Amino acid sequence: MQKIVFALFLGWLLATPSTAMAAGKTLPYPIHQHRLDNGLNVVTVPFDSPGLAAFYIITRVGARNEVEPGVTGFAHFFEHMMFRGTDKYPKEKYSAALKSIGAAANANTSQDRTEYHMVGNAEKLELMFELEADRFQNLKYSEHEFKTEAGAVKGEYTKNFASPYQQLREKLVETAFTTHTYSHTTMGYFKDIVNMPNQFEYSREFFDRYYRPEYNTILVVGDVSQQQVNALAEKYFGEWQRGSYVSEVPVEPEQTETRYTHLSNGSIPPYISLSYKVPAFSDSSMDMPALDVLASIVFSNTSELYKKLVIDEQKARFLGGGAHDSRDPSLFTVQASLMDKADIPYVMKEIEKAIEKVAKEGVDPQLLATTRSNIKYSFAMSIDTPTVIARSLSHYIQLTGDPESLNRLYALYDKVSEEDIKRVAGKYLRQQRLTIATISADEKGALK
Amino acid sequence: MRLFRNTMISLLVLTFALPLFAIEVVEHRQPQANKVVFMLRFDNGSIADPADKKGLTYATAAIMTGGGAGAMEYADIQRKMKPWAAFYGSGVDKQVSSFFFQVPVDFVGEFYPLLKNVLLSPDFNEKDFARLMKSQQNYVDQVVRASSDEDYSKFALEDQLFRGGNMQSLIQGTSATVKNISLDDIKAHYNKVFTRNNVMLGIAGNYSDELLQRFKADMEKLPATAYTKVKPSVARSPNGIEVEIIAKDNTFGSAIFTGAPLAITRADDEFIALMIANSWIGEHRKSYSRLYQKIRETRSMNYGDYSYIEWYSNGGRNQLPPAGVPRASNYWSIWIRPVQIAKQLQAQYEELADVKIGHAHFAFRLALREFDLLIKNGMSVDEFEATKTFLRSYSKLYAQGPAQQLGWLMDSRFYGRNDYLKELDALLEKTTLAEVNSAIRKHWQTKNMFVTIVTDTSEAQALADSLINNTLSPMSYANVVKSGLSEDVLTEDDEIAAYPLNVKSVKIIKSADTFK
Numbered sequence: 001m002q003k004i005v006f007a008l009f010l011g012w013l014l015a016t017p018s019t020a021m022a023a024g025k026t027l028p029y030p031i032h033q034h035r036l037d038n039g040l041n042v043v044t045v046p047f048d049s050p051g052l053a054a055f056y057i058i059t060r061v062g063a064r065n066e067v068e069p070g071v072t073g074f075a076h077f078f079e080h081m082m083f084r085g086t087d088k089y090p091k092e093k094y095s096a097a098l099k100s101i102g103a104a105a106n107a108n109t110s111q112d113r114t115e116y117h118m119v120g121n122a123e124k125l126e127l128m129f130e131l132e133a134d135r136f137q138n139l140k141y142s143e144h145e146f147k148t149e150a151g152a153v154k155g156e157y158t159k160n161f162a163s164p165y166q167q168l169r170e171k172l173v174e175t176a177f178t179t180h181t182y183s184h185t186t187m188g189y190f191k192d193i194v195n196m197p198n199q200f201e202y203s204r205e206f207f208d209r210y211y212r213p214e215y216n217t218i219l220v221v222g223d224v225s226q227q228q229v230n231a232l233a234e235k236y237f238g239e240w241q242r243g244s245y246v247s248e249v250p251v252e253p254e255q256t257e258t259r260y261t262h263l264s265n266g267s268i269p270p271y272i273s274l275s276y277k278v279p280a281f282s283d284s285s286m287d288m289p290a291l292d293v294l295a296s297i298v299f300s301n302t303s304e305l306y307k308k309l310v311i312d313e314q315k316a317r318f319l320g321g322g323a324h325d326s327r328d329p330s331l332f333t334v335q336a337s338l339m340d341k342a343d344i345p346y347v348m349k350e351i352e353k354a355i356e357k358v359a360k361e362g363v364d365p366q367l368l369a370t371t372r373s374n375i376k377y378s379f380a381m382s383i384d385t386p387t388v389i390a391r392s393l394s395h396y397i398q399l400t401g402d403p404e405s406l407n408r409l410y411a412l413y414d415k416v417s418e419e420d421i422k423r424v425a426g427k428y429l430r431q432q433r434l435t436i437a438t439i440s441a442d443e444k445g446a447l448k
Numbered sequence: 449m450r451l452f453r454n455t456m457i458s459l460l461v462l463t464f465a466l467p468l469f470a471i472e473v474v475e476h477r478q479p480q481a482n483k484v485v486f487m488l489r490f491d492n493g494s495i496a497d498p499a500d501k502k503g504l505t506y507a508t509a510a511i512m513t514g515g516g517a518g519a520m521e522y523a524d525i526q527r528k529m530k531p532w533a534a535f536y537g538s539g540v541d542k543q544v545s546s547f548f549f550q551v552p553v554d555f556v557g558e559f560y561p562l563l564k565n566v567l568l569s570p571d572f573n574e575k576d577f578a579r580l581m582k583s584q585q586n587y588v589d590q591v592v593r594a595s596s597d598e599d600y601s602k603f604a605l606e607d608q609l610f611r612g613g614n615m616q617s618l619i620q621g622t623s624a625t626v627k628n629i630s631l632d633d634i635k636a637h638y639n640k641v642f643t644r645n646n647v648m649l650g651i652a653g654n655y656s657d658e659l660l661q662r663f664k665a666d667m668e669k670l671p672a673t674a675y676t677k678v679k680p681s682v683a684r685s686p687n688g689i690e691v692e693i694i695a696k697d698n699t700f701g702s703a704i705f706t707g708a709p710l711a712i713t714r715a716d717d718e719f720i721a722l723m724i725a726n727s728w729i730g731e732h733r734k735s736y737s738r739l740y741q742k743i744r745e746t747r748s749m750n751y752g753d754y755s756y757i758e759w760y761s762n763g764g765r766n767q768l769p770p771a772g773v774p775r776a777s778n779y780w781s782i783w784i785r786p787v788q789i790a791k792q793l794q795a796q797y798e799e800l801a802d803v804k805i806g807h808a809h810f811a812f813r814l815a816l817r818e819f820d821l822l823i824k825n826g827m828s829v830d831e832f833e834a835t836k837t838f839l840r841s842y843s844k845l846y847a848q849g850p851a852q853q854l855g856w857l858m859d860s861r862f863y864g865r866n867d868y869l870k871e872l873d874a875l876l877e878k879t880t881l882a883e884v885n886s887a888i889r890k891h892w893q894t895k896n897m898f899v900t901i902v903t904d905t906s907e908a909q910a911l912a913d914s915l916i917n918n919t920l921s922p923m924s925y926a927n928v929v930k931s932g933l934s935e936d937v938l939t940e941d942d943e944i945a946a947y948p949l950n951v952k953s954v955k956i957i958k959s960a961d962t963f964k
Contacts, residue, residue, distance in 0.1 A: 052848065083735060091745075095736040099834060102841020104767055106733070121841050144932025151748025151929060158701040158786045159751055159764075162597040194796045197928040267594040269586055302530045307523045314579050317586065339582060370531045377533035377552050381483045385848045 026379060026410035029389070031403050032226040036233060038242050040213035043393065043403050044229040045221040047386055053122035053222035054386035057132055058397045059114040060217075061210040063186045064327060065247045070195065073153070073188015076109035077196055078206050080149045082116065083107075084141040086134050091145075097131055100124075109186050112327045113398035119387050122223040126232055133236035136211055147197035154194065157187050168263045168271070168437055175261040176275055176435040180252035182330060212243035217397045222386035252277075252329060259435040260448040266441025269317060270341035274351055275331040277433040278323050281399045283408035288323060290420035291332055291428065293413070295322040296371045297363050297421070298354050299334055305354045309336065315343045325399055331435075332428065341440040345447060348436070359426035362418045375413050471644060471667060472861065475660070476652035476854045484556050485851045486549040486563060486663065487650035489772075489858050492641040493543040494621075495614040495678045501628050503621020507584055508637045509538040509545050515576030518565030522576060525562055534559050536566060540619050541761070541773040543680055544862065545642070550851075553654045560659070564666050570638065577631045585626045588618060593696070593959050597703040597786060597902040598764060600694070604900040604962055605705040608692055609779055613681020622963050644670040646677070648861060652854040680777035683709035686896040688952025691915055693901045695908040696959045701750075701786030702808035702903040702911070706815070710757060710780045710891055715863040720875040721887035722757050722780075728835045729822055730755025730782065733767055738818055743784065746937060748929050749807055751785045753815065768846055771855025774862035780892065782819075787811045789907040797926045805910045808901055809921035813947040816894040823892055826885035840876050843869060895950045908956045916954040921945050 032044040062075045085091035098105055103120025118128050141149075160166045170185055177183035187193070218237070220229045255277055279287050298305060299321035309316040321334035336347050383389050396405035438445040497504045513536055516522050529535065534551035547567065551559040593600055603618055610616040620626070649667055651660060686708060712719045731737040732754045735745065739753035757780045760766070761773045789806035827835070847853040847869055860868035903911060914921055922945040925933070 049848070051844075095741075096834065099734075099736045099838045102838045102844075104842070104845050106767065119845060121844075142932070144929075147928045147932060148745070148748040152744050152751055155701070155744070155750035155752075155785060155787070158788070158792075159596075159598060159703070161700040162703075162786075163595050165595075197926070265594075268590055302523070302527045311521075311523050311575075311579065314582065317583050339586075370527075373531035374533045377531075377554075381533060381550065381552060384481075387848065 025407040026376075027383065027389070027392075027406055031393070033403070034226070034230045034233070036213065036238060038213040038238070038240050040233070040237055040240060041217045041401070042230055042233040043217060043219045043397070044224060044226040045219075045389060045393065046225060047222050047389060049222045049386050051122055051223055052119070052386055053125055053220060053224050054117065054119045054390040055125065055128045055132070056219040056221075056390045056394050057116045057136065058217045058219060058394050059116070059210060060112065060215050060398055060401065062109055062113045063111045063184060063188070064181050064249055065210070066181050066184070066188070067247060067249060070192055071199065071202060072184040072192045073186070073196070074192075074199070074202070074206060075114055076186050076188065077150065077153050077193075078203060079107045079109045079114045079116075080152060081141060081146065081203060082135055082139060084139070084145050084149065086138040086140050088134055088138065089131065094131065094135070097127065101127055103128070110398075111182060111186055115394055115398070117390070125220070125224060125228070129232040129236045133240075136216070136237075137240050139207055139211070143200045146200045146203060150193070150196040153196060157190060157193055160187060164263060164265045164268050164439055165271070167265075168261075168273075168439055171261040171263060172273065172275060172435060172437040175259050175437070176277070176331060177252055179250045180328060181249055182252070182326070182328065209243060209245035212245075213237070213240050214242055217401065219390055219393055219397065219403070221390040221393070249328065255433050258431050260445055261435065261437045262445030263437075263439045264441065264443050265439050268439065270338040270344060271335070271439040272338065272344050272347055273333050273335040273437045274348065275333040275435045275437065276429050277329055278332040278428045280328050280330070281325045283396075283400060283405040283412070286412060286416065286420050287424055287428070288325070289409065289412040290416050290424040291323045293368065293371050293375070293416045294358060294363070294421050294425060295332070296374065297367050298358060303354075305350060309347060309350060315339055316347060325395070327399060341442065341446065344438060344440065348447065355425055355429045359422060359429070362422040365418055368416070368418060368421070372413060372416070376410070379410065471664065472648045473660075473664060474648065474650040474854060474857050474861065476650070476850045476857065477655065478653050478850045481553070481653040481850065483550055483552050484653040484655045484659070485651070485854065487652075487854060487858060488547040488567065488667070489648045489650065489862075490545040490547075490642055491543070491646040491648075491675075491677060492545055493541050494617060494619045495542055495680050496641045497614075497617070497621070497625075499614075500625060501621070501633055502617040502625035503584060503588070503619070504629055504633055504637050505545060505641060506540045506620050507581065507626075507629050508634045508642065509540050509547070510580050510584065511572060511576055511634060512566055512570045512638070512642075513538040513547065514580050516571035516573055517562070518569045518571070520562075520565070521571075529559065529562065532559060536563065539772055541759075541775070542615055542619060543775050543777070544773070546772045556655070556659065560662070568666065568669050572631060572635050572638070574631060577634065581626065581629065584620055585623070587620050588626055588963065589623050592618065592620075593962070596764065597696070597699060597701070598783070601703040601705040601900045601902045602763075602783070604692065604694060604902070605707055605781065605898060607963060608690070608898040608900060609683040609707060609709070610681055610777075611684060613684075614678065615681045615683075615777055618963060624964070639671045639673055641675065642671065643673045643675050644668055645673070646675040648858055650854045650858050652850045680775070682777050683779045684898075685709060686898045688895065688950045689897045689899060690952060691899040691901065691912070691954040693903060693908050693912055693954065693956045694959055694962055695905045695956055696902060697905050699902065699904040700789070700792060702789055702806055702901050702907060703786045704784035704808060704812060704899065704901050705781060706784075706812070706897050706899040707779045707781030708893070708897050710778045712891065713758065713776060713778050713863060714774075714865065714868055715776075717875055718883070718887050719757065720872065721879050721883040722891055724832065724835050724839060724876070724879060724884050725822065725827060725888045726755055726757045726780075727839055728827055728831055729818060732756070732760060732763060732769070738822075739782070739815055742818060743811055743814060747923065747925075749811055750787045753782070753784050753811075755782045756780060771847070771852060771859050774859045776862075782815050784811050784815055789904050790910065791904060791906045793924060793926075799927050800924050803924045805914055805921070806907055807923065808903065808907075808911055809914045809919075810923045810944060812899070813921060813949060814944045816897075816949060817944055817947045819892060819894050823888055823894075826888060827881060829881060832881040832884060836876055836879065840873055843872055843876070912954045912956050915949075915951050918948060918951060
């Protein structure tokens with residue numbers, strides 16, 4: 001609804017000047033990287049935000065790493081455990097110290113990473129380092145605390161379950177992926193969540209595997225210097241010991257035919273999504289940038305299809321689409337919320353026709369130029385606070401481990417050609433790679 | 449001297465040439481920013497809707513920003529803006545409507561005529577009307593009940609608090625009233641409540657003086673209709689604890705919101721004293737607040753528990769309080785995120801196969817008991833000092849950049865303040881513990897509250913019986929949690945389970961019958 005758009009808008013803050021611009025790069029601020037002897041990468045981006053700093057730690061572990069049976073949702077659960085204290089900072093003392101910083105501090109987990117962040121007073125940077133270094137190296141919790149925290153995760157699942165779209169998401173990934181760990185959501189299966197209290201020993205193993213320098217990147221953006229950040233990193237994280245564990249994430253076999261899933265629910269408007277298997281993120285291949293540009297041209301609110309289905313025919317309440325950046329091959333999803341369930345087959349056909357047209361005829365060069373400009377200016381207007389810059393860099397750190405991937409990706413956007421778009425439409429947006437998910441009041445989906 | 453006299457004459461002429469008063473403008477210039485932000489705040493909101501056409505202000509703003517303008521169709525406007533990545537939108541709350549526009553400096557000259565058209569020449573055509581009203585109707589019919597039980601219980605609490613008054617309805621209206629809205633109503637409403645006489649302008653970023661003057665002059669051309677300010681209804685006083693349970697099928701938990709009228713707002717210095725107490729007991733999304741520690745961290749009951757002394761928009765998404773939703777008619781509230789229901793506990797744990805009721809009654813008792821303890825004992829010196837220090841730092845994050853700062857500045861004017869965030873820091877510094885404890889006793893009580901609980905149909909009757917009969921509600925832990933709980937917690941649980949509540953009425957309402 002509009003209120004959500006408004007809130008998002010207010011979250012986009014205005015740009016402030018940089019003291020040192022990174023010439024020729026999309027992010028106009030230099031990205032300083034320093035790798036400690038133990039392999040921990042420390043990234044600093046000085047930014048003119050007087051008195052304010054964003055301190056992020058990106059742990060490149062998410063639902064993707066949940067390879068063993070019965071532990072889906074564990075990366076997310078472990079994120080909760082990271083707030084349970086250490087010997088030096090037991091829970092109550094940790095909470096008091098966190099409160100004294102006066103920061104906005106939290107964490108979140110996705111399929112490829114767990115992200116811990118504090119945004120607050122730059123003068124408290126050393127305390128931020130001390131607290132984070134302590135829990136990342138010395139986390140300690142009792143079995144009872146572990147079991148207790150599992151209830152909070154169940155509570156989170158309980159609140160999310162109210163949304164039918166979340167319920168469909170579970171079914172969609174389970175259908176689209178048969179082997180890879182992307183077959184479960186970050187929250188995990190409910191039966192595994194209920195069983196989490198019994199996984200105490202596994203949780204110690206989990207910490208030992210992944211909370212190691214080689215899985216983590218420290219990122220500080222704001223009113224700080226590279227020297228200051230590096231010195232604090234050496235002081236507080238220098239003794240952190242490397243680990244040796246490597247996840248063996250199973251490879252998803254090639255899909256050979258269209259798959260279907262359906263949620264019977266008449267409490268919300270009918271819905272359809274078409275999800276195609278597409279490659280993993282890369283900052284050197286043209287495939288994903290071309291798919292991003294295609295999504296904007298064919299499925300955004302300025303597209304012909306949007307005008308036809310949403311504005312002129314008014315069969316869809318909403319239409320949108322795009323690829324999901326991920327470490328392993330994932331999904332490009334086109335989705336539409338409809339007025340009438342009888343239109344589900346029609347809308348699906350129109351989406352497929354739009355894709356087919358691009359695969360055969362390509363796109364208008366003027367639209368391509370327009371979209372490139374949109375991508376460039378959208379990003380430029382967004383990067384105006386330490387939080388937004390840190391969040392943007394964190395996204396690319398999770399994907400490749402290297403924040404410079406951001407600049408490399410945006411350089412690729414400038415080179416996407418009409419031929420690239422035609423090629424990726426024909427190669428990836430095909431029925432053999434497709435999973436269709438629907439919601440309607442009907443017991444079975446209308447398409448199969 | 450002659451020059452002075454001529455200047456005076458010019459000023460007099462100018463004064464008479466202007467309308468009765470100039471439109472208020474809030475400026476926040478950032479010469480090195482790469483964009484310009486325009487905002488307009490209309491003093492209207494959903495309270496300006498006619499009773500039988502609730503949702504009209506929302507619909508009018510929606511068609512202004514989601515429809516055609518000037519000679520251009522909506523799709524053509526969006527396409528024209530695409531290379532610039534410019535965008536605009538609107539947000540309607542109960543007492544104000546806000547419009548916002550953002551554009552890179554490189555394209556502000558080309559973009560500005562579009563802004564002017566959206567505000568001064570909205571197209572209001574049948575095609576846009578049909579599309580947007582279907583969406584609005586769909587929201588009030590289905591989406592609000594089906595997408596988030598937490599938001600549902602929050603909106604339903606407001607329905608109880610303001611029942612019979614102009615603050616009662618959802619901003620988007622109700623199933624019945626949205627049907628009554630016609631395109632002619634929207635055209636008339638635009639002329640009536642989106643006027644030069646109830647607007648405040650805001651501009652931030654890298655803009656020229658010439659652009660500012662043009663913006664001010666153009667917005668003088670908004671409808672000149674005389675605007676009579678609508679007074680928001682005040683929250684009703686509950687008679688004891690009045691509970692409404694909304695029964696839905698296939699719901700996983702019980703989502704709880706409870707609240708009561710509050711006489712003060714940001715306009716009052718005493719509000720800052722209460723803010724310190726509220727932060728200690730229930731700061732939004734903070735693990736070190738009391739309710740969170742007692743309900744989530746110690747007892748593993750849900751995802752989080754918070755309290756509020758003013759409207760907090762979109763709490764599930766926002767980590768920090770957003771600008772743009774100021775209100776003069778106020779209440780305080782407690783948000784208990786979904787707790788387990790009996791059906792789920794039975795299915796999950798063998799040892800709980802016989803439970804008849806989930807955790808809602810216990811959680812509600814716990815929350816009110818914590819408030820009663822705070823009212824009785826007040827905050828300690830240490831708690832007070834730590835919370836005050838926290839808030840003085842944390843509140844600086846509310847407006848991290850000029851656009852947010854502009855929003856907070858415009859909100860400040862709503863409350864009769866010049867720069868609320870700046871004043872807040874000074875007020876926090878000088879607030880004393882005695883003032884905080886006095887504000888707690890003066891403004892908080894738990895004997896008279898409205899409560900809404902969205903829960904599963906299977907849970908509703910048992911929960912209703914338990915609440916109205918003040919039945920003992922022992923906490924039903926799974927063995928894995930219970931075995932490690934300390935004696936102190938278990939003893940406290942016994943007190944909570946028997947904690948008397950002044951429940952005077954409990955109603956069960958089917959989801960389809962809410963918001964009527």
